[in-house]
Amino acid sequence: RKEVEQDPGPFNVPEGATVAFNCTYSNSASQSFFWYRQDCRKEPKLLMSVYSSGNEDGRFTAQLNRASQYISLLIRDSKLSDSATYLCVVPPSRTDRGSTLGRLYFGRGTQLTVWP
Amino acid sequence: EPEVTQTPSHQVTQMGQEVILRCVPISNHLYFYWYRQILGQKVEFLVSFYNNEISEKSEIFDDQFSVERPDGSNFTLKIRSTKLEDSAMYFCASIGNRGLYGYTFGSGTRLTVV
Numbered sequence A: 001r002k003e004v005e006q007d008p009g010p011f012n013v014p015e016g017a018t019v020a021f022n023c024t025y026s027n028s029a030s031q032s033f034f035w036y037r038q039d040c041r042k043e044p045k046l047l048m049s050v051y052s053s054g055n056e057d058g059r060f061t062a063q064l065n066r067a068s069q070y071i072s073l074l075i076r077d078s079k080l081s082d083s084a085t086y087l088c089v090v091p092p093s094r095t096d097r098g099s100t101l102g103r104l105y106f107g108r109g110t111q112l113t114v115w116p
Numbered sequence B: 001e002p003e004v005t006q007t008p009s010h011q012v013t014q015m016g017q018e019v020i021l022r023c024v025p026i027s028n029h030l031y032f033y034w035y036r037q038i039l040g041q042k043v044e045f046l047v048s049f050y051n052n053e054i055s056e057k058s059e060i061f062d063d064q065f066s067v068e069r070p071d072g073s074n075f076t077l078k079i080r081s082t083k084l085e086d087s088a089m090y091f092c093a094s095i096g097n098r099g100l101y102g103y104t105f106g107s108g109t110r111l112t113v114v
Helices: none
Strands: A005-006 A011-014 A019-025 A033-038 A044-050 A054-057 A060-063 A070-075 A082-090 A110-115 B005-007 B010-013 B019-024 B033-039 B044-050 B053-057 B065-068 B075-079 B088-095 B111-114
Touching: A005 A082, A011 A019, A019 A082, A019 A110, A033 A060, A033 A070, A044 A054, A044 A060, A044 A070, A044 A082, A060 B005, B005 B088, B010 B019, B019 B033, B019 B088, B019 B111, B044 B065, B044 B075, B075 B088
Parallel strands: A011 A110, B010 B111
Antiparallel strands: A005 A019, A019 A070, A033 A044, A033 A082, A054 A060, A060 A070, A082 A110, B005 B019, B019 B075, B033 B044, B033 B088, B044 B053, B065 B075, B088 B111
């Protein structure tokens, strides 16, 4: 059983489009979630954290559905610079080892290419 | 913005040789990690380190691997006898004691075993 599963992608969209990525996780006790962005052969960089039902930051909106164990990332008005791989990342729940600071579980990532 | 620094950025080594990958975590962070990413695959956890000892390790982190925090600032990953399949990007990460703001990753070391 995979801890984190993401849309396989790739997504190829024109500038200005709205695009959404989905992610499911297996540990129902997980409390917090992250979306990271990774450019080719670079390190993952934190894009958004999600602790409650959702979070919005400019053009980016993350939503959480705990009942379905599902997280989404919506990007509005796509820019060329949004082209990257988007990683759904789930930390362990507090019940796993008594801490939320253990290993992160990464999805395989969804590749996005925004074209002019 | 504070950074996690990794050196070298790229290392080429012969199979069977020992390599040491170096990391300088953010100065007030308390938890340190090594992850790796084989080309085209997902990021995988190797080991976490807290209070000068390993707190968790994955099945990948076998006897060939070791970590150390030799001087209070550096955090190293040693691979004793490299194999071809150790070729990957190795990322160091650190986090403060609240864990609410995500993990900060270093820019990585690309290890190529030939």
